Amino acid sequence: MGWAVSLMVTALAFILRVVNLGYPNKLVFDETYYAKDGWSVFQYGYERAWSDDANDLITQGDLSGLQDAPSFVVHPPVGKLLIGLGEWMFGMDAFGWRIMSAIFGSLLILVIIRMTRRLSRSILVGALAGVLLCFDGLHFVMSRIALLDIFQAFFTLAAVAALLVDRDWFRNRLADHLHSNKLQSLDGAFGPVLFWRPWRLVAGVLFGLACATKWNSVYVLAAFSVLSVFWDVGARRLAGARHRAFLALLIDAPIAFVYHVIVAVIVYIASWFRWLTTTGGYARDWGEQNPDATITKVLGKPLASLWDYHEQIFGFHTGDFIRGQEHTYQSDPIGWLIIGRPIGIDAVNSIAPGADGCPGPEECIRVISAIGTPVLWWGGVAALIVAVFWWIGNQDWRFGVPIVGLASVWFPWFSQTDRPLFYFYAILIIPFTVVALALVLGKLIGEGRQTWRPGVIIAGAFTAVVILNFGFFHPILTDGLLTQPQWQARMWFDRWI
Numbered sequence: 001m002g003w004a005v006s007l008m009v010t011a012l013a014f015i016l017r018v019v020n021l022g023y024p025n026k027l028v029f030d031e032t033y034y035a036k037d038g039w040s041v042f043q044y045g046y047e048r049a050w051s052d053d054a055n056d057l058i059t060q061g062d063l064s065g066l067q068d069a070p071s072f073v074v075h076p077p078v079g080k081l082l083i084g085l086g087e088w089m090f091g092m093d094a095f096g097w098r099i100m101s102a103i104f105g106s107l108l109i110l111v112i113i114r115m116t117r118r119l120s121r122s123i124l125v126g127a128l129a130g131v132l133l134c135f136d137g138l139h140f141v142m143s144r145i146a147l148l149d150i151f152q153a154f155f156t157l158a159a160v161a162a163l164l165v166d167r168d169w170f171r172n173r174l175a176d177h178l179h180s181n182k183l184q185s186l187d188g189a190f191g192p193v194l195f196w197r198p199w200r201l202v203a204g205v206l207f208g209l210a211c212a213t214k215w216n217s218v219y220v221l222a223a224f225s226v227l228s229v230f231w232d233v234g235a236r237r238l239a240g241a242r243h244r245a246f247l248a249l250l251i252d253a254p255i256a257f258v259y260h261v262i263v264a265v266i267v268y269i270a271s272w273f274r275w276l277t278t279t280g281g282y283a284r285d286w287g288e289q290n291p292d293a294t295i296t297k298v299l300g301k302p303l304a305s306l307w308d309y310h311e312q313i314f315g316f317h318t319g320d321f322i323r324g325q326e327h328t329y330q331s332d333p334i335g336w337l338i339i340g341r342p343i344g345i346d347a348v349n350s351i352a353p354g355a356d357g358c359p360g361p362e363e364c365i366r367v368i369s370a371i372g373t374p375v376l377w378w379g380g381v382a383a384l385i386v387a388v389f390w391w392i393g394n395q396d397w398r399f400g401v402p403i404v405g406l407a408s409v410w411f412p413w414f415s416q417t418d419r420p421l422f423y424f425y426a427i428l429i430i431p432f433t434v435v436a437l438a439l440v441l442g443k444l445i446g447e448g449r450q451t452w453r454p455g456v457i458i459a460g461a462f463t464a465v466v467i468l469n470f471g472f473f474h475p476i477l478t479d480g481l482l483t484q485p486q487w488q489a490r491m492w493f494d495r496w497i
Contacts, residue, residue, distance in 0.1 A: 005126075018099075022098070028345050156428060186242075223404050224408070339374060343370045343423050374492070375466050406429060
């Protein structure tokens with residue numbers, strides 16, 4: 001039943017996201033980079049440059065704008081490879097470069113359902129988290145455009161989910177150890193050292209794929225690697241290891257480091273395989289041109305070229321050029337949780353009455369705004385505050401998952417506020433937010449067979465309001481036709497315009 005419900009919610013999410021996915025049939029926002037990079041990296045193994053008029057040509061089905069010269073790109077290849085896979089399967093058009101985003105966005109909802117179910121031991125609470133994420137506007141938009149962030153969010157949250165499975169797996173192994181040795185407890189002993197941790201391996205692979213999509217997933221890797229080791233400490237203490245449980249910091253931690261960090265590094269380097277085995281990529285010949293460099297002698301020419309390329313990418317992200325830029329839709333991370341400044345993805349303004357179905361008498365507008373469902377996000381802020389108290393005050397470990405997750409994907413951006421930052425980066429925040437919301441609502445509903453009827457009503461009413469709020473904003477998430485007053489009614493604050 002749990003899997004049936006999970007798949008039903010996931011299917012609903014996919015249907016909502018795939019309807020009219022190919023509209024508008026043009027490159028919108030940063031699709032101008034990733035859709036084109038996806039095509040070239042999937043076809044040729046590295047990103048190639050395109051002519052200035054390539055966007056218009058692509059819309060007409062003409063790929064003659066693809067050039068032989070390599071292009072300097074500032075993100076690893078995994079997300080672009082997935083976009084390219086969709087283009088290879090369905091063609092180099094709007095549906096083709098967006099379909100994988102819709103698939104992985106829907107799969108992210110499946111991950112959240114299963115993760116929340118494991119935390120709460122309730123399929124109702126798990127499904128509630130999935131439904132809330134299904135009707136979030138930011139997640140909806142990011143699942144319908146060819147950007148990298150939805151793939152990063154999927155791999156990152158899937159890695160965290162794998163560590164939750166490992167937590168249960170490890171406790172089961174300790175219980176098996178006690179049972180097989182006919183022990184009531186470890187009685188002060190450390191207990192078995194488990195070198196084989198299959199779910200840690202899965203987490204390491206997924207973290208590697210997340211970082212091979214966007215680098216900042218490394219903060220989540222670090223935070224949850226530390227947290228998972230303390231889960232091991234807690235498990236050993238529960239089994240009776242007493243003070244020796246803290247030896248996990250010296251024994252279990254290095255094992256976790258191998259599974260999480262070393263495996264992730266291997267996966268990350270492997271993601272560059274096509275770039276390493278072709279010769280046309282940007283800076284691919286650096287090793288050949290610098291055979292006497294120390295890094296070339298240590299790593300060899302291909303990996304030395306990759307190292308130099310990464311130095312250039314790091315320089316781009318931290319250098320004076322990016323820090324001197326400004327953007328109309330840049331947003332300070334302090335306002336992300338309350339939707340301080342959403343981002344415009346596409347807009348067709350001043351549509352005259354009678355044109356494009358505009359009913360008049362006012363002019364009409366079509367926009368795509370990456371904006372979260374306000375009721376969901378604002379309710380999520382309250383839930384996150386409650387989660388902090390339940391984690392620290394009531395020592396309920398489950399609430400630590402969304403809080404540590406939020407901290408690891410949000411706080412690092414505060415050190416980057418001297419460069420343009422954008423609200424859509426918060427796509428990594430909202431999955432943790434809905435987990436916190438579902439857990440808090442689950443507390444209101446009651447656990448096991450002890451349900452509180454007012455709590456059920458509150459949870460149901462909140463979910464219904466979220467869905468209605470999403471429906472109200474749906475036209476500005478999908479390039480729907482609105483009159484100016486109808487559009488203005490959805491711009492609740494001046495900073496949303």
